[in-house]
Amino acid sequence: MEQIEWLPDSIGKLSGLVTLDLSENRILALPPSIGGLSSLTRLDLHSNRIAQLPDSIGDLLSLVFLDLRANQLSALPSTIGRLVRLEELDLTSNYISTLPDSIGSLASLKKLSIETNEVEEIPHTIGHCTSLKELRADYNRLKALPEAVGKIGTLEVLSVRYNNVRQLPTTMSSLENLKELDVSFNELEAVPESLCFATSLVKMNVGNNFADLKYLPRSIGNLANLEELDISNNQIRFLPDSFRLLAKLRVLRVEENPLELPPRHVADKGAQVNYYSSLSLTVLIRVNE
Structure with a gap:
C-alpha cells in the first residue's frame, strides 16, 4: 500500500469524523485545518515523520486518545493543554526535550507516556493532572522528579x-493508589521514608542504581501489599528490621549487593520468598526449601 506524505487542507471539513488512523505513513506535517475535526475522539499518527504540530491541534476538543509515537517531534505546542477530554497521550520515541507547562491542564489525562525522548525535566504543573494513573518516562535525561x-x-x-534521577519526591506518601514503581538504572541515592506510606505498592524496582543506593528506608515494612522487590546491583549491606513485616513479599532480587546470603529476614520467611542472588548465579532458588 502506498504511504501518505501529506494531507489536504480539505480534511478539516470532516467535522463529523470520530476516528482517524494515519499511522505508519510518511506524513511530515499536519495542515492547520486539522483543528476543524471537532468530533474527533481518536487520532493515531504513530510511525510518521511529523516534526511539529500545528497550534490548531488544541482545537480538537473532543479528543480522548492521541498517539504520536515514533515521529520526529522536538516540542509540543502550548495549545495541547486545551485538550481537556484527552485521556491517553503517547509521545514515545520522539526527540522531545521539554514539555509545556500547559500539560497540567489535561484534567482528564489517565495515561502519559514520554518514553525514549530527551526530556530533562517534567514541569511541576503535572501535579494538576488529577486523573493521571500511569506516567511512563523511561529512557530520558531526567535528573529529578518534581515534588x-x-x-x-x-x-x-x-x-x-x-x-x-538522584532523588525521589519527599511527597510520595500521598500516592495512596500507587501499585508499581520502577526507578531502576538511575543514580538514586536513597528511597525516601515517605514512599513507605504508599501502602498500595505491589511491585518496586530500585535495582541497578549501582554505587549510589546504599540503604533502604527503615519503614519499608509499612508496605504491607508489596509482592515483588528488586534491589539488585546496588551497595545495600543490610535490610531494615521492619523488612520482616512484608508478609506478602514473594519475589526478592538482590544480585550484586554486599548482603549475607540469605538475609536473616528472608530466611525467616522460609519457602515463601523466591530469592535471587549473585551467589545463586541469578537462578531462582527457594529459601529453606
Missing part, C-alpha cells in the same frame, strides 16, 4: 527507568 508528582493521588504506575 508535584508525589501528590498525584490517582497515580498507579510510575516508571522512570534509565534516567539520571
